[in-house]
Amino acid sequence: MLKTVAVIFGGKSAEHEVSIISGKSIAKNLNRKKFKVTEIFIDKKGGWFKNGKKQKAEEILQNVDIAFPVLHGTYGEDGTIQGLFEMLNIPYVGCGVAQSVLGMDKEFSKIIWKEHSLPVVKFKSIKKPAWQKNKKQALKEVSHLKFPLFVKPANLGSSVGITKVKNKKDLEKAIEIAFRYGYKVIIEESVKDAREIEVSLLGNDDVTSSVCGEIIPANEFYDYDAKYNNPNSKAIIPAKIDKKTSSKIKKTAEDAYKALNLHSLARADFLLSRKTGKFVISEVNTMPGFTPISMFPKLWEATGLPYQKLLTKLIDIAEQNFRQKSLWEI
Ligand SMILES: Nc1ncnc2c1ncn2[C@@H]1O[C@H](COP(=O)(O)OP(=O)(O)O)[C@@H](O)[C@H]1O
Ligand SMILES: [Mg+2]
Structure with missing residues (x-):
């Protein structure tokens, strides 16, 4: 009997649209002589759909032999969905939980x-509570890094929230922007x-x-x-x-x-x-x-x-x- 592969795409991250194109392309190209393909769509709010019908994730995954999560960034590439497959005991394409993190x-x-x-480049991170408590001190702790700097949310992709900073006066604003997207910001020297x-x-x-x-x-x-x-x-x-x-x-x-x-x-x-x-x-x-x-x-x-x-x-x-x-x- 053919094995059922669930191609899962969409998802809650900023890369939702790219993920749909990737997922559709994988579903289309999987070898049908070897696999039966089920397409599973996750909407931006995190709802799971099979054949246009909203269902609970664990119900949708019930008769799946292998999961192929084509989800990028947050909730897809960061260990979260991998944890779900581990709990449900389903083989899946990609890294395990810790490796994804x-x-x-x-x-x-x-x-x-x-x-x-x-x-690797020289880098230093700042966490939100430290930044909120004492910006001056936090800036001092990254002052050894040489401009231009790249300021990024530490756990995101697609270049969202990233600023190239050429001088000291623009650094604070760039850090504020990166903190909009998460708890930790990384500051890197540039190549x-x-x-x-x-x-x-x-x-x-x-x-x-x-x-x-x-x-x-x-x-x-x-x-x-x-x-x-x-x-x-x-x-x-x-x-x-x-x-x-x-x-x-x-x-x-x-x-x-x-x-x-x-x-x-x-x-x-x-x-x-x-x-x-x-x-x-x-x-x-x-x-x-x-x-x-x-x-x-x-x-x-x-x-x-x-x-x-x-x-x-x-x-x-x-x-x-x-x-x-x-x-x-x-
Ligand atoms: N340290 C750096 N020096 C030079 N360019 C950088 C550096 N960090 C990032 N960039 C530029 O920013 C882009 C996005 O950064 P990256 O760390 O790859 O984030 P993302 O995960 O969002 O792709 C890179 O592709 C590169 O063009
Ligand atoms: Mg990149």
């Missing part, structure tokens, strides 16, 4: 990478004149990396507009970088994946300085975009793994991980 948190992931001697290089990763301890790709944002940095509105942002696959740099980036991507004990899949994003040729790992996305033109599947396609085979492989890994729950320990 670490991948999502821009501070925790960097702390771990730093500990593993992987290259000047950076090229944005991305690598796709697949597997468990046997992780493999794709060729490198490059994003050329249409704006000063890859902000929300450059990501979703401005048609002049470009993706170049493979990235035009020398072999040595490319294999170093690939190796670092694999090491960063292992350092967080990631499983299944991720996309690792790098900032490569045009001036020095040095790079840092900036972040990982444990459920990257999956539209037919998204970097994650495109990079695999360029590495010799076409979209449909990639999906089958992810489901195989999900079943394998379900049998080996100890993998989730960090």
Whole structure:
């Protein structure tokens, strides 16, 4: 009998619309000779729908063999939905709870990478209560960081709430903006004149990396507009970088994946300085975009793994991980 795969998309995050396109594309391309596909939509308020009918999540998931949550950002990529699958004992595509948390948190992931001697920018976080209590003191604690700085909500995506700050007088406002979106703000030194290089990763301890790709944002940095509105942002696959740099980036991507004990899949994003040729790992996305033109599947396609085979492989890994729950320990 065919296994039922539930493709879950939409969701409560700012990436709701992208998730719908990704989810629809996965549902369309899954190999029907191997799988029966159920589409599950989560609306912006968190309601679950199957065939247009609103139902309780646990009812919808009752006869599902494997869940494929194509949800980005908050409630999708941050360990919450993964916890639901764990409670219901359903195999699922993607990282476990703890790995999702670490991948999502821009501070925790960097702390771990730093500990593993992987290259990261200088950073410092501020938590809301400390900021509200004494802004002057909080600003003093980040005063060693050199401008320009990037100020970000520590647990968000899609460049929402991110400001590039060029001088001291604009810092306070940028921090206030980032705090609109969460409890913790991360302040990072910037990689000047950076090229944005991305690598796709697949597997468990046997992780493999794709060729490198490059994003050329249409704006000063890859902000929300450059990501979703401005048609002049470009993706170049493979990235035009020398072999040595490319294999170093690939190796670092694999090491960063292992350092967080990631499983299944991720996309690792790098900032490569045009001036020095040095790079840092900036972040990982444990459920990257999956539209037919998204970097994650495109990079695999360029590495010799076409979209449909990639999906089958992810489901195989999900079943394998379900049998080996100890993998989730960090
Ligand atoms: N430290 C940095 N130095 C240079 N550019 C940065 C830095 N941090 C972020 N950026 C720019 O901001 C964009 C969004 O930041 P990122 O941390 O990737 O957030 P998100 O999770 O929202 O994608 C990056 O793609 C890059 O263009
Ligand atoms: Mg990013």
